[in-house]
Amino acid sequence: MTTFIWIAAAIILVGVYLSWTAGRLDRLHTRIDAARAALDAQLLRRASVAQEVGTSGVLDPAASIVLYQAAHEARQAEEDHREVAESELSQALRAIFAEEAQLEAVREAPGGEQTVAELTAAVRRVPMARRFHNDSVRAARAVRRHRLVRYLRLAGHAPFPLAFEMDDEPPAILDDRSAGN
């Protein structure tokens, strides 16, 4: 009789542990989804502002075309090409706003101050959102690598989480906080 009780207790304990781990994984996947949605929103916001600047005509024609093209690619990219397209937008933004004069030109246009503020917020938030996303991916991967989780398929059908790798370095003049903004 006592053996039976011990076995039952052991089974219950294992069951509780498994259900807890499955819940933990579920929460981690929810966190990844939320982080991914936030990252998508920030990337889209950045591409939109960049496209607005590109089509506004305040920059010189060459810069306008480069920026418009990069922003358009970033918005239209297929999932597997997304990281490259977004990195190219970062590079285009850095190249164009390497000169302070370009930023001044945008500022002087009507409504330009607000566009610059939006662009500044967008280029700063993309790296932030990406870090949070990749951190959630790392946390989920750490749990999913456990042998028990793999063998018992506790993660269910959720795809193995992938980090979002891209060049998200903002243009230096937009990232300068010493001006107090």
Added chain:
Amino acid sequence: MRIGIVCPYAWDVPGGVQFHIRDLAEHLIRLGHEVSVLAPADDETPLPPYVVSAGRAVPVPYNGSVARLNFGFLSAARVRRWLQNGAFDVIHIHEPASPSLGLLSCWAAQGPIVATFHTSNPRSRAMIAAYPILQPALEKISARIAVSEYARRTLVEHLGGDAVVIPNGVDVDFFAGAEPKPEWQGRTIGFIGRIDEPRKGLPVLMKALPKILAEVPDARLLVAGRGDEEEAVAALPAGLRSRVEFLGMVTDEDKARLLRSVDLYVAPNTGGESFGIILVEAMSAGAPVLASDLDAFAQVLDQGEAGELFANENADALATAAVDLLDNPKRLTELRERGSKHVRRFDWATVGSDILAVYETVTAGAASVATDERVGQRARRWLARD
């Protein structure tokens, strides 16, 4: 936005983290957000209207010193009640890895959680042993903030993952607008910090003082902070003791006035600093800064661009650098100007908008904060069984 902030240390004990949370909460309230701070406090301590008490902190030895921590059923219940009543859009936990309110709230909450890691302790044995307990709680955090690049590095080494760097904030204009006090002016060197805490570095400065006074005989050292004054000057030749003036504990206003008055602020700290808020305050007040070359200090001073650095714990290097600076008014003016410009990035206007950007990023794709019922049910079942 409804924001809940968790303070791990007793509200009535002064400390860097507590001041940071107070200033952050007041800044967010000024911007029109609803803020509630959960902090350990005695029930009879008078609290500002936005602070909710989580019960008294218990002094226990932890990590080499006596820490005042909150744990146990009473605290856990108060955390849950606070979460339920608050219905926050986001909660911001400070020091989530310390075995106190931070960890309890991490355990009890679900939804958008932001966490700030202030300390950069070397990896402790307890942390390694507790890793399996910590990990499930820490993996709920949607966004991690480190107060310096140095703190971020240690965080990544110890817990993996990544964090964004947002420095501690300072009300720059409060310091910049303080009135200098004439009796604290004229070839004065300032030091603020606990006198009896060797890590704050006063002994290094005392060792360097005879050399400084030999070159600059009219210099005076002003020391503000708690501790035994007799003991502090014991190593100094008797004739030089009159050149050191102790001001004891000073109010925030006097601290700002002191920093506005001195010709040079010296921060000889020997270690254990993850940020260096005092350097930021000194620069805000326009004081030229001479600091030891700790990682955190070098970062705050822009690798020596905004203030001078000397080799840590080297009294001779400190003396030489101080004498060079005191004899070079042009360089002092240059440092004042550079410091004042550089310090704007630490102003609450900048830091606050960065923190809000983090809140907005994590709430963008998520529901609001709720208590984690799974934990509660399990704990209750567990209790019912015993």
